[in-house]
Amino acid sequence: MPAVIDKALDFINGMNTSVSVPHPMDESTTKGLLKYLNELGVPASAADVTARGFQEGWNTGFTEKVAGWAEKIATGNRVIIKDPEYFSSYMREQLRELV
Incomplete structure (x- = not known):
């Protein structure tokens, strides 16, 4: 798995992954x-998300939701981001450095 995907999954791992529906x-x-990974040309796959979720002990429902979003984005489908400001410039910089 590319380092940039691994770093993005690290950010997700820092969230409350013990719930079935993310905050x-x-x-x-x-x-x-x-979405940013996809823009960088390194989309995360549902398999990447599922493997990390299993490894880290994420809630199954949480993992399935995130894997579903990854699949939608990687295949060119649209997802609605209600509050885009939560994806910080710090995160963008960290990911961009790894591409």
Whole structure:
């Protein structure tokens, strides 16, 4: 797995992954991360997300939601980011440095 995807999943791992439905702030941040990876030309796959979720012990529902968003974004489908400001410039810089 590319380092940039690994770093994005580290950011997601810092969220409350023990719930089946992500908090709205975490949802917006996660979608922003996944969309940005796609823009960088390194989309995260559902398999990447599922493997990390299993490894880290994320809630199954949480993992399935995030994997579904990753799949939608990687295949060119649209996701709605309700609060894009939660995906910070710090995160963008950290990810851009790894490409």
